[in-house]
Amino acid sequence: MACQQNSLPACFVSLSLRAGHFYDPNDCQGLAHLLEHMVFMGSRHLPKPNALNDFIERFGGNLNAWTGTEYANFHYSCERHALEQTLPAFADALRQPLLNIDAIQNEVRSIDAEFKFKRKDDLRRLYQIHKETCNPAHPFSKFSVGNQETFTRHSADKLRTLLKDFHSQYYCARNMCLCIATPLPVSELSNLLEQSFGGFAPGELAPADWPLLYTPDQLGIEIAINPLQQARRLIVTFALPGLHNEFKTKPLNYISHLLGDEGEGSLLAYLKERGWASNLIAGSGIEGDAFKDFNISFQLTKQGLKDREQVLNALFSYLELVKQSVDTPWRFHEKAQLAALANQYDENIKPLTLVCDYAQYLFMYSAEEISQFRSLVDSFDATLINNAMRYFTPDNMRVKVIAPEVATSQTCRFYEAKYQVNPLDDALLEQLRTPQRIDGLALPPPNPYLGGDYQLTLPESGQDTPHCITDKPGKQIWFAQDQQFHSPKGDIYLSFDVPAFSDNLHNVAAKRIWLGTLNDYLQAKYYRAEIAGLHYRIYGHQCGLTLHTRGFTNQQCLLAEQLLSAIMSFTPDQATFEHHKAMQRQNLQNTLLNKPTNRLFSRLSVLIQRNTQAPVELIDALCEVSYASMSTTMAHALDSYYIEGLMHGNWSASQANSFADTVDKACADANGQPLSRAVSRLPVGAPLYHEVPCEHDDASVVLYLQAPSANLQDTAMCMLLEQMLAAPFFNVLRTEKQLGYIVGTGYVPHNQHPGIAFYVQSPNQSPSTLLSAITSFLFQQLGEIEFYRHYWPTIQQNLLKQLQEHDLSLSMKSQRLWVSLGIKDRGFNRNAQLAAMVSQLTFEDIQSYAHSLAERSLFGELVLFSRGRFAGIDVPEDRSVNSISSFKQRISYFR
Structure with missing residues (x-):
């Protein structure tokens, strides 16, 4: 599918494959995820790890991927006229990954670090319990991430063979859908597409005939879960077929619109009034081509946890009102009008997100149908809505009770979360089948804020500048x-x-x-x-x-x-x-x-x-x-x-x-002055150290370098050096040295005072080792800055492109103007000034600045670390920040 848009600022490409974790071999779960990583680890034409990322970045783009349940997706953006250069390289990486054994072993370590990083994530823990309490014959039950344990059951050679077999079977033409949004004429793309993708074997479309997600005894149950966070939640899940695919009526959107109402008379307002809940979200949940979990998630109070049967009663009483609403379709039409209005005046359209969605939709819909998704006004169909509502019954639900105080008896695999499964009480189910009407509940009245005419104000001379x-x-x-x-x-x-x-x-x-x-x-x-x-x-x-x-x-x-x-x-x-x-x-x-x-x-x-x-x-x-x-x-x-x-x-x-x-x-009483947004002035020459206690096994280090001033030159230099060092820092510390899953750099201003941060989080190395690796890399690179002379024009142009980007929406421009006021930029042109500064700089300027930074005579330094399960960093007392308040009292400030 190709979309020509002359106004697009760039090209956006997404390739979706029916090659998600559902297709993992039972004896090597996580294989699809590992192959996604390996696509970036070198191909025939770009053999070095992450070379494709670097290549696309040279054309002002970004590359990323994800592995989901049924699908994997690879996507990138690039400059308007760079598609001819980038698309063949993108296709080559997908068609001919090298699958080098050393790279495979490195990526196994990276995935294991990713797994360990998320072990204390309540969402991941909940997700694993979900897998263990569904039908074990359904592929959703598989462990999708993979880790050292699942991969090292096989020898390196065997793992490479498994990857090659998976790639051969699923990375084929019939198993792919491609969407491209570009300002280029569609007619010009044919030869490029043939050149890029013509070499893929046809293959076969992967089957998708899964069993039911839940067996009968996995419905009508309560799952009690102990979280790590101090939270109390009730999640009611209704098991549905693929009703979310009904794109003309969108019955689930309508149901979630009514259930998620927060106005007076709503289910949430009623629960708040009784002190049972503070938040409600309706409609989320896992989904696939042929199945959908519809979740209603309640943030409970302590009293709400005790009275959760009353909360369930209120939910089913409100569901009865929703069922009755089908007989009065004006609410549906109002919802459709609101949706159409939101689409018509949507300022936050993200082209890359759209092409990713459309690439996956192509497996289910025609290009003509997809083109209607954002313009088609939802059509009322009472039969479809009534059909959807018949799944919202007590016998078709699963209830998760998530709280520190609930009793548990089992431990899930991999994430060690405690849970317990019990059937819901028969008396409760019977009560919920015929819920009592609650006077405090009511469906929403007509929306008084829905206007019938949205007119543009005539432009007035001199008013367009703040x-x-x-x-x-x-x-x-x-x-x-x-x-x-x-x-x-x-x-x-x-x-x-x-x-x-x-x-x-x-x-x-x-x-x-x-x-x-x-x-x-x-x-x-x-x-x-x-x-x-x-x-x-x-x-x-x-x-x-x-x-x-x-x-x-x-x-x-x-x-x-x-x-x-x-x-x-x-x-x-x-x-x-x-x-x-x-x-x-x-x-x-x-x-x-x-x-x-x-x-x-x-x-x-x-x-x-x-x-x-x-x-x-x-x-x-x-x-x-x-x-x-x-x-x-x-x-x-x-x-x-x-x-x-x-x-x-x-x-x-x-x-x-x-x-x-x-x-x-x-505000007649306003009589004050703007308050200073002062920032600490870090000492130059020797770093300060601060340890942050953290209940996590991983060690983590952040090295923050603070610029000597907030002037244009220091700001521009920080931006340039961060962009110059970002890719090599990631490649050396993550890809080559395998220090951890979370590795990166960032331009980090505080109240517009510029700075650069380098960070690593590791499950395997101590903070001392991480800091040594960061500083060794940094000062070696700064000392050998001549190496970057070849890349300097590209880095300069990429930053200029960012600084010179036009506002993409009215709200984006509003935010930029507001930030300008905050930093006292009354000309509202800070980025233009920075662009002018960047365009004037020579590589010799960068070289001189980098040498000063390497000599530690320019920037303030602060090291923050968390020791995890390792020893801390041995810090001299006079360089250690032990008390936040004492530090703030004695430090000097930039004002």
Whole structure:
């Protein structure tokens, strides 16, 4: 399938193969995943590992792949006119992988590291229990990832033979579907496709005649599971055939739309009112061509866990209302209108995601049908919806109860998660078959935010550039009219810098609790606005909080005004406070269970940004916040504050001025100054070290190098050096040295102060070994920077391309303008300035800068590490950061 789009900024390619883990041999599970890795480890024309990745990156692209249940997928992007060069190389890697034995053994170690990395991931643990409690004759029950144990049952030669056989059987023409989105005429692609893919053997389409996913005794059961995180969840699963493939009516989308409603009268609102649940998600679940799990997932409170039978009663009572809704189809038509509206004005279309989806759809649908997916308005079909609803019965469900306190008696393979399976009580099943009607439950009324006419505002001279329309002590509001995207949408940002929200840990903790209660209060009140394309977020930042609304401009100003009023006046009751205090503590405790590398980067932000706090500190502070102290904090927090805003989109100047007047009146007490986003000034010449305790077996190290300033030259140099070193760092430390699964570099600015991070997480090596490998690589490469002279023009051009990229959507442009305001870039052209700087730099400039960095006379250095099951790093006391608060008190700051 080829799609010609002249406006596309690049080419996007996706190849889907019916070669997922369902086709793994029983005695070598994970083989499909291993072959996916081996495709990148060298082919006839590009024999070096990761050479294909490097080749595509030279043409401004990215390459990736995944292995799913029935399908594997390989996809990449490249510059508009680079398809002729890249497509043959892509096809060659898929057709003729070398399958070198040394590379196979390396990738087995990489997959084992990936497996170990996820062993303490609750989702992976839940997934494995799911596999062990389904039909063992169904291929879903297979272990899809693979690890050292499953692969080393075979000799290296045998494993290579298995890979060759798998490749020969499944990587064939009839087992492939290809989708390309390109600005090139389709007529020009024929020869290129023949040249690239003509050499594939025809082969046979892999069979897909699986048995039922669940046997009768695997339905009507309860599975109790102990998680690692402090969470309580109830997941109700209904086993369905492939109803998600009904693309004209989409009956499951309609059912999930009603079940997932969060407005007044909804199932979630009812459960919240009774203190049983705090969140509900409907419609997710595993799926294949011929099967679908429909999940309703509840985030329970402690009381909800005790009363979970009542939660199930409420669910089935609401399901009865959904069944009755088929007789009143206006809700379906409203849902179809909302979906059509979202598609018509979708600003976040990701071409690479679309071509990946379409490549897989080609196994089931014609190209003509696929072309209708985004334009076809859902058609009402009562028979189809009623047919779908007949699967939503107590006897066709599985119930997972996930909580630390539930009794368990079994341990799953590979991930060591505890669980227990019991049949659901017959009396409960009988009760759920004829659920009692609950007066507090009601289907949603007509959506008052669904407009009938979305008009564009006429362009006005001089209004398309951001300019300040309110400039008074304590407040600045900026406006720019959209004259580029011609969309009836816009964004409003309002940021509050509040000294009382950042001057001590108690107040930061009180702010977190209050924001949780505020958002909970607003959720049911404005849910219908959300699904009608009027979105909002109210979130905390290091100096206060931000209100962001986005979407259709009609009624958005009214919504923003109402939300602003809530910020100024809302006070929760004590019961709501206690509930959200417990939730915030649980959330913070769960962040302490994040993967080691994630923990290290989180702590890096805490140490570098003066007004960012660590979860471990906030947990203690939360415990000390009382309802009275939170109320006092909130009552006086806005005695002094500064507000800055931006309005960008489909508004006229008069509408913008009117809204600015509203903000001016609502925030009449604003009298403060913008707060400093200060960052720590790391010492130059010798690194500081900080250990982060982490309950994970893997060791992890992050080396952070902080630029000497935030000026254009230092920023550009950081960006260039990171891009220059990224690929070789990955190739040497991951592919060659096999230090771990998580290996990489990153350009990491903090409050726009530039820096570079190098990181490795390993199940096999100590932090000392990892740090030695990182520093040896870094200083050797910096000392031999002449090697990169050949690559310099490509690296320079790739960065220039990134910096010169046009805004792809109105919301993307709004965000860029908002960030520019945050860094005081009143010309709104920081990227253009950086591009000009990058274009002026010579390789000799890079060489000189790299030598200064290698001599450790330029950058500040900070090493963060987690020891895992290994010994830590022996650190001199005067270089060790043991206390976050002491470090922040004694360090100097960039301001």
